[in-house]
Amino acid sequence: MLLKIISGGLVGIAFGFVLQRTRFCMTGGFRDMYIAKNNTLFYAFLIAITVESVGVLSLIKLGIVSSPYEDYSVLGAIIGSYLFGIGIVLAGGCATGTWYRAAEGLIGSWVALFFYMLSAASMKYGALQFLNQAISKYWVVNDNLAGQLGISVWYFVLLLVIVTILLVIRELNKTKKIVATLAPKYKGIRHLLFEKQYHKFWAGFVIGLIALIAWPASEFAGRTGGLGITTPSANLISYVATGDINLLNWGVFLVLGIFLGSYIAARGAGEFRWRLPDIKTIRKSTVGGILMGIGASWAGGCTIGNGLTATAVISSKGWIALPLTILGVWTASYFIFVKPNQYLKGE
Known part of the structure; x- marks a missing residue:
């Protein structure tokens, strides 16, 4: 148990800290692709997937990490991921985004997280x-895409690396806007940790490293797999209700660590404060949280479990779930953000 607490907790604290400080939530990233035609955060997500992919598949090849592949329902991945995408827009954050925003004091995120x-x-x-x-x-x-096709997984990894590099280079070569920044309040390590603004691509790289470290950290604690949010979140609330200590696995301490790391980051940056939403937001958070839980359960993962972890090992489930989640986000974004604006403009 102590190994699970230390291993899962430390990975979670690091993950939560980076998420909060870099505002790395893929709900906004996927939404911006559609509404703002801004792909920066999505490309950063691809960096995270690529870094994790190269590392974890090497660890699997070396026998340090066990093979994570398993059977899944393609129908569940399709329907569940689409519902999950709709849910995270209503909830105002993906699974990790909801955890870190709750740690900032957003009551709406607490409501979404509970449901x-x-x-x-x-x-x-x-x-x-x-x-x-x-x-x-x-x-x-079976979700072993390369195995099902009878080809080496490294062909997919090479394609992923090439596509990611080309997209990142193209993004960096775009005309850069000059943004005025305020003089820093702090110096040294406090400035670096709690004040300095980092490019989303650096955030993606660091998140990819944390996601990679999660594999051997989890393996050493007796669990096969990387980062995951939905099942640990379900286990946590089930433990609170039943007291079954067997539910307290590595993943539970991971999500608790995410909350703690996010809270530390928010406090250090002066961004923690309790914020009570209006009734409409509470309703949306409630419905969004319910759709998130149902969708992620059907899909066998969330933005992290499928979108980051499963895609990194070239799982067909992950690469089906990711675009379907994005489609769900775009669908909800149209009805919540685009269509009301069209109505107001008389279009």
Whole structure:
């Protein structure tokens, strides 16, 4: 248990700290691709996937990390990821984004987080388990994409590296806007940790390293896998309800670490304060949290579990879930942001 607490907790603290300080939430990143035609955060996400992919597949090849591939329902990945994408827009943040914003004192994120955890636990262990079991029976395949196709996984990794490098270079070569910045209040390590603004590409690189470290850290604690948010979140609330200590696995201490790391970052940066939303936001957060839990359970992962971790090992589930999540975000963004503006403009 101590190894799980230290290993999962330290990875989570580092992850949460970086997420909060760099404002790295893929809900906004996916939304900006559609509304603002800005792909910067998505390219940073690709950097994270690429860094993790090269590292973790090397560790698997060396026998340091166990093979993570498993069977899954393609239908569940499609429907669940799409619903999850809609849910994170309503909730105002993806799974990790909701955790770190709750640590900043946003009551709306606390509401979304509670219903996300509750609905995920219901799908995995409770009254909604029959929904999970029903969809999991259809269109079941193994998620080892390279193995299913009978080719080396390194061809996919090479393609991922090339595409990521080309997109990043193109983005960096765009005309850069000169942005005025305020004189720093702090100096030294305090400035670097709590004040300095970092490019999203650097954030993606660091997150990729943390995601990579999570694999051997989890392996040493007796768990196969990398970063994951939904099942640990479901386990946490189930433990609170039942007291079953077996639910306190590496992933639970990971998400608790994310909260703690985000809280430390928010406090240090002077960004923590309790903020009470209006009734409309609470309603959206509630519905969003429920859709997040149901969708991620059907899909077998969230933006991190599927979008970052599964894609890195070239899992077909991950590469199906990622575009479907983005499509769900775009759908919700159209009805919540685009269409109301069109109506106001008389279009």
